[in-house]
Amino acid sequence: MTTFLFFLPLILTNAVLGIYAERKISAFIQDRMGPMETGKFGILQTTADIVKLIQKEDIVPAAADWKLFKLAPVIIFTAVFSGFAVIPLSGAWDGAGLEIGVFYLLAIISLDVLGILMAGWGSNSKFSLFGALRSVAQIISYEVPLGLSVLCVVMITQSLDLQEISLSQGLQSPNAVYLFGVVKSMDVSQWGGVFAWNIVQAPLLIPVFVIFFIASLAECNRAPFDLPEAESELIAGYHTEYSGFRWAFFMLAEYGMMMLVSMLAAILFFGAWNTPLPNMGVVKLADWTTGAPGSFMSYIWGVFWLLSKALIGMFMHMWIRWTYPRLRIDQLMNLSWKYLTPASILLLLLCGIWRLWMIA
Amino acid sequence: MPELSGFGTILLFIIGGFVFVLLSVGFAMLVRPNRPNIEKLTTYECGENPSTSAWGKFNVRFYIVALIFLLFEVELVFLFPWATVFGQKELVDATGGLWGWFALGEMTVFVLILALGLVFAWAKGYLEWERPVVEATRMDSKVPDKLYEAVSKKVKSIRAEVPVVKEEVV
Secondary structure, three states, rough: OOHHHHHHHHHHHHHHHHHHHHHHHHHHOOOOOOOOOHHHHHEEEHHHHHHHHHHHHOOOOOOOOHHHHHHHHHHHHHHHHHHHOOOOEEEEEOOOOOOOOHHHHHHHHHHHHHHHHHHHHHHHHHHHHHHHHHHHHHHHHHHHHHHHHHHHHHHHOOOOHHHHHHOEEEEEEEOEEEEEEEEEEEEOOOHHHHOOOHHHHHOOOOHOOOOHHHHHHHOOOOOOHHHHOHHHEEEEEEHOOOOEEEEEHHHHHHHHHHHHHHHHHHHHHOOOEEEEOOOOOOOEEEHHHOOOOHHHHHHHHHHHHHHHHHHHHHHHHHHHOOOOOOOOOOHHHHHHHHHHHHHHHHHHHHHHHHHHHOOO | OOOOOHHHHHHHHHHHHHHHHHHHHHHHHHHHOOOOOOOOOOOOOOOHHHHHHHHHOOHHHHHHHHHHHHHHHHHHHHHHHHOOOOOOOEEEEEEOOOOHHHHHHHHHHEEEEHHHHHHHHHHHHOOOOOOOOOOOOOOOOOOOOHHHHHHHHHHHHHHOOOOOOOOOOO
């Protein structure tokens, strides 16, 4: 329950720092300086942008359906924000702690699509409508491989509860952890750290993670899947007609979504809030960087590790955005339906066999 | 402070998100100017006056994608509860390993039937996105081809006579 007080400031700070980081990273990749004028190294640039956005006139086009137009940013932001409700932050701090956590998460971020469709249709602008249609087609196409790849993890961990999935990837794991899952003679439960992560515990999850990562990029409408907002052909896609603070919520939701899928990736594949450092003999790195369960330090370490992993994920998103060119719509659909979906169905069966073989 | 249940927390997040958006838009409303005029309120179309409403026809492909999506999303809804029980150690041990393989076999049949649906859509070409066929335009001229050839031959012979002056790079 108290995670609400953590996530609301986080989603705001994340957007402010994320936009600044994106500008600086894109500038670095393209060999430019990026923002330099506002504050030292342009660090106040996004703050200045927010001050501008607050003062900006809120225009609702006369031809628009104003009810849908005004409701859309609310729906989009709320859908993304309520996804954070089930994210566990440390061993003792687990948000809603639902038994169907990951299922709920997939369901609630799908509501995002409704908001996008409302924004595009309600604007009554051709650019917005095309952007929204493309966006919806893309998000629902990639939801299938995304869901299937999450399902693979669920099959291996046998739980939908994100906290249970997190717990099974560290020192507090209730099950025995074997080296790479196959070397049954080596019980590494006491090592913890990176050896307990799902992706190392069950190396079959590495291709699953690749599918998850590609699908999550598409879910965020980020390049190379940014057709909905392709600025060179569609101005700004579904939020062409928005201005002022309503527009700001689209940005907030976009960066919130990046954070959410990066956190989900960290929880499902990279050990959630568990430390990456293993115990080695007398050098108890994992114990030192975890803190005793329930103690104050365990909260700090949990939040620290989860956020670091999520920020690395966000950095990957930005890196890819500024490296690869945009896909064409037919390539986009081919990739989802002809490659990722059959591949994830195959991986689903392999994961089932893996799980049964592991417990045999 | 009373502890909220799991779904209570989710309700808190949903209401909290809603209220946060309304509060910030409300705050911006106090600060921002509001001077609409007819130019500002027109739909943006790169400076042109919009001639028609955007609420018209759009590509039927989007419907087909939505239908295929629906098929697989329903499959996912069925698979999620199954995934948490098929490999439970107690159940597998109690049946001597039979439980897991039987459950997996059953689900394989179910997934394969759905995969057959994908193969059907693929074979029927529903997954192909229409692409415009680029055709070279024909420019039929009344001037016969031989005349063009004669002219170009003449030009070539003139060009061959003119000495090419190579500029010295300084």
